[in-house]
Amino acid sequence: MGWFTFLLRDFARPFLPFKFRGERVCGFNFDGQPHRKATGRNRFLDSNGAVYKCELGRLAHELVRDSRGSLLRRLECIYDEILIDEVQDLSSHDWEIVDVLLASAIDIRMVGDIRQSVLATNPRSSKNKRYAYAEAVKWFREREARGVVTISENATTWRCHPQIAEFSDTIFDSSWSFPTTRSVNSTVTGHDGVFLLRREHVDKYVSRFRPQCLRDSANSGKSFDLDYMNFRLAKGMTCERVLIVPTSGITSFVRSGAHLEPIAAAKFYVAVTRAAQSVAIIVDDPGNSSLPYWEPD
Known part of the structure; x- marks a missing residue:
């Protein structure tokens, strides 16, 4: 449910x-x-x-x-175990409820990817704001330090090409202490990895590779007549290839390595990791980026 x-x-x-x-x-x-x-x-x-x-x-x-204890006793009579998927989407008073469940006789198991924290059950509430979106990792690490939960990290991706996985690991800086992603995607298509794309080549790229075109919001990418999907709505999808129209923050990250704010980083992470084989980011000036450009033959 x-x-x-x-x-x-x-x-x-x-x-x-x-x-x-x-x-x-x-x-x-x-x-x-x-x-x-x-x-x-x-x-x-x-x-x-x-x-x-x-x-x-x-x-x-x-x-x-x-x-006065009746609610919790009833839960313990009904459930031996509760599994919570997409746990990173919880917010506000939900964290208080999970604390209650952890203190009960019910076995609680939670699964999620903090780096995909782009949705929230109650985004407007100020309750537990310090654990909002990607900051939810602090909630888990605090409780692990108290012996309340045990964190088991699974850093293997079956979806993303190794170069995409490697790039996605750079989106959150090292202070977050996320594990290095290991890719077991061994597919070779001849166009694999992460690429930069100049605006003048967008039409030819889309015609050749038919990528899923992603943007941050309806205000992004107006200069291109493409069939877009917003970053948040793409969550959970798998596409062979994606084309990303970057925000100014993403462009700065690509050009100089300037890290994004947590919510913006999570949305970009979701966009990048939708792709199995290739990611193209529209950037005319590469700055200090070492990413290769795709150019038509």
């Missing part, structure tokens, strides 16, 4: 009366928000009794306390 379904089914629906007597969950309000000064019941539920998505994590966490 999805994370929101889990919180609705096993936290909000059974235990809402412990917090608001006589109330029950009558739906899920995905887009709405409570009035900024709303309190009590109106903080969490709209006029129809639907739980606001942006407040579901907080409600679920408070119900752990308000149920």
Whole structure:
């Protein structure tokens, strides 16, 4: 089940009366928000009794306390083990809930790639902001230091060509202490690795290689008439080749090695690692980059 379904089914629906007597969950309000000064019941539920998505994590966490142990005991009776995939997308009060689960009798296993932290369950909340997006790695390392979790790193990619894997490792600087990626992709196509591409050659490149064209947002790449997909939406995809229209930050990174902010780095990392065989980045001036240019025959 999805994370929101889990919180609705096993936290909000059974235990809402412990917090608001006589109330029950009558739906899920995905887009709405409570009035900024709303309190009590109106903080969490709209006029129809639907739980606001942006407040579901907080409600679920408070119900752990308000149920005086009943919620947690029920979870322990239902589940021997809980597996959380894409754990890097959790945010805000979700981290409090995971702490509760880790302290329970349930075995908790979590899987994720911190370098792909481009989505968040509650991006507007200030709760646990220090663990937002790629900064979530701090949450895990703090708890590993306390003996609460054990981190097992898998640094093998079956998707990306070795040169793509090597380049992707440079996107986050060494202070993040991410492991070196090992590629087991041995496919050879004659156009493999990471390349720079001048604007004048974009049309010929697209015609020859048919890459998936990626951009940061709708405001990027307006000077090219290409079939784009935004970085965030490409998450989870595998493409043989990608063509990236860079932001100014990505261009600076390519030209000088100036590292990106965590969210921008994660989005660029997602874009680069969609490719199995080749990545092309549109940059006219290479600066200090050692990446080769692709040029038409």
